[in-house]
Amino acid sequence: MxxxxxxxxxxxxxxxxxxxxxxxxxxxxxxxxxxxxxxxxxxxxxxxxxxxxxxxxxxxxxxxxxxxxxxxxxxxxxxxxxxxxxxxxxxxxxxxxxxxxxxxxxxxxxxxxxxxxxxxxxxxxxxxxxxxxxxxxxxxxxxxxxxxxxxxxxxxxxxxxxxxxxxxxxxxxxxxxxxxxxxxxDESMSETIVKNQRITNQMNVALKENQFEVVLQPKCHLQTGKLIGAEALVRWKHPENGYLPPSEFIPVFEKNGFISKLDEYVWDKACAYIRSWIDSGLDLVPVSVNVSRYDLRNQSLPSKFAQMLDKYGIPAKYLHLEITESAYMEDAQVIIQEVQRLKDIGLHIEMDDFGTAYSSLNMLNEMPIDTLKLDMSFIRNYEKSPGKDVILSFVVKLANALNLGVIAEGIETKEQAAYLFSLGCSTGQGYYFSKPISKQDFDIFAVQSAAVISA
The missing domain is CATH 3.30.70.270 (Reverse transcriptase/Diguanylate cyclase domain)
Known part of the structure; x- marks a missing residue:
């Protein structure tokens, strides 16, 4: 072939x-x-x-x-x-x-x-x-x-x-x-990855072992210093590294979703604190807790809060929810509906960090909120920037016109407190009054505050 x-x-x-x-x-x-x-x-x-x-x-x-x-x-x-x-x-x-x-x-x-x-x-x-x-x-x-x-x-x-x-x-x-x-x-990027992974590896054990400590920062009347409320904040008392600043672990938790578990832990502790004041016969003040944009995606959030209030037998008006202004900027109408559901069960809503996300002032009338919380950048820079005092005055007057409360955070001096009070803002928090303190120290602060007012 x-x-x-x-x-x-x-x-x-x-x-x-x-x-x-x-x-x-x-x-x-x-x-x-x-x-x-x-x-x-x-x-x-x-x-x-x-x-x-x-x-x-x-x-x-x-x-x-x-x-x-x-x-x-x-x-x-x-x-x-x-x-x-x-x-x-x-x-x-x-x-x-x-x-x-x-x-x-x-x-x-x-x-x-x-x-x-x-x-x-x-x-x-x-x-x-x-x-x-x-x-x-x-x-x-x-x-x-x-x-x-x-x-x-x-x-x-x-x-x-x-x-x-x-x-x-x-x-x-x-x-x-x-x-x-x-x-x-640069090498710090790899170091950051390693550090964040270490935090992720330890977070569940930390929660189980109560390494997270819920502290309270007093909210006070700007003129008299009388205690009006508190904000619940979280600190991580690491068994080896001591106290870790929130800026080190909160961003990691926001990325990996653990923030929702941690928030719920803080809410529960805040309710337990309020219950302890009721049982001790102390004067009650509302405690505000942070609610992240991740929490707001949870359809069962209102029922979760209702169950918590029922568990501790506390009136809803004593639990305030702080929701950052930026949270409203993502799918505003959906967030507004979710926040309204929280408000419907009697919870008091504070818009935190107002002035950082540049939301439309026209939307304030639509948003189901009770209080504006002014970002500390407003407070610290008003005397340095010629236009800031005008803006600050306008925001306070607008809030008053809309029947919204106003809280100023980041107050560090007597002069700042006096100036804000002259604008019509009566409540604030910051190191001028007190840094965030333990529940035990807060109870002492409350007694001393009442004693000063009564005197």
Whole structure:
């Protein structure tokens, strides 16, 4: 049986071409024509090994809120945006030596290049050129590209580890209050991850072992100093590290969802404190507790509070709920409905941190609240900013016109207390009156406050 060499060669050639197409599909992203993740990482590995004596830098690009763009403008528009970003990255790579580009996944892109300038110069280059990534595409939405940058310190490091450090830099950029476009990795980011994980690992045991202490900060009449109420706050008395500041663990709990368990623990303690005053025959003052935006998503929240009030046999008017102004900014109408359900069972609602989220003043009349709690930035800066005193006076008058109570927090001096009282605000809290104190010390404070007033 004879074999046609020409036919066999043609068949072999076709098979090789088919294999090449398969390999190409795995190595090249069809939408952007950049390297795929696997090929991108392997090219970085090859380059780092070939030039082990040279310094390189890795940049991770992603489009902030890309899913919203897909939702509002459609998937086709989203694809066009990804192609636009790939085009801009190619342009940007022209000024960078030994540059490798890739689409890692979704709207996440990577760039690895030789670092032949100082980090200060690179930062200046980024600041000059970053606008080219965000300008000129569409005028009907703001495009923000997040860039996490890791200057590679060891060329033998695994590419996945290099990428992970750029991810941490991206997270820092996204969480930045200044809304920057890029951030460089530093070791503190890894330390923060480790610390946050340690907090997460210990939180359930801490709750079970009552390591969380609920303290009370007095609310007082600004002129007389008479005790009017209290705010319940939480402190973590760690068995090894002592007291941890709330700023260290509350943000972690808000991210992992544990905040709802901790809030419920604080609510229960606050109710127990009120019950103890009833049993001791002491004068009652209301205690305010914080309710987070995460708590408000719980449909059973009103019944949970009703059961707690019933458990301790205390009137609803003695439990005040503090809800931050910013919570109302997310799906305002839904939040308003949920807060109204809480108000319907007799709970007193305070809007906390008023003045930080810039809510519409017109909405105040719609919101089911009883009291405005002025943010401490109002109090501390009123005498430093010429317009702040006018705004402060207006807010107090507006609250009074709407039959809302006003509480000022962060009062540190006698002069601040007197000034606020002159504006029509009669209640406040802050270190001028007392720092947050234990339940035992608060009971003493209450007795002393009553003694001073009666005298």
């Amino acid at each position: 004879s074999v046609d060499i020409a036919v066999e060669n043609e068949n072999l050639k076709n098979k090789l071409n088919a294999y090449e197409e398969i390999i190409k599909k795995h190595e090249i992203d069809s939408l952007t024509e950049l390297y795929s993740r696997q090929k991108f990482f392997s090219e970085i590995r090859r380059t780092l090994d070939a030039d082990s004596d040279k310094r390189f830098i890795f940049m991770r690009f992603d489009i902030d809120h890309f899913q919203l763009i897909n939702s509002f403008f459609g998937l086709e528009e989203g694809d066009k945006l990804l192609q636009y970003l790939a085009f801009k990255m190619r342009q940007f790579s022209l000024i960078l030596p030994s540059c490798i580009l890739g689409r890692i996944e979704g709207d996440i892109f990577g760039l690895c290049c030789q670092l032949n300038v100082s980090l200060n110069i690179l930062q200046a280059m980024m600041q000059q050129n970053i606008q080219s990534f965000v300008g000129g595409y569409r005028a009907d939405y703001e495009l923000r590209i997040i860039i996490g940058i890791y200057p590679i310190e060891d060329n033998s490091m695994a590419v996945e580890s290099i990428y992970s450090k750029a991810v941490l830099a991206s997270k820092k950029c996204k969480e930045s209050a200044t809304g920057g476009y890029f951030a460089f990795y």
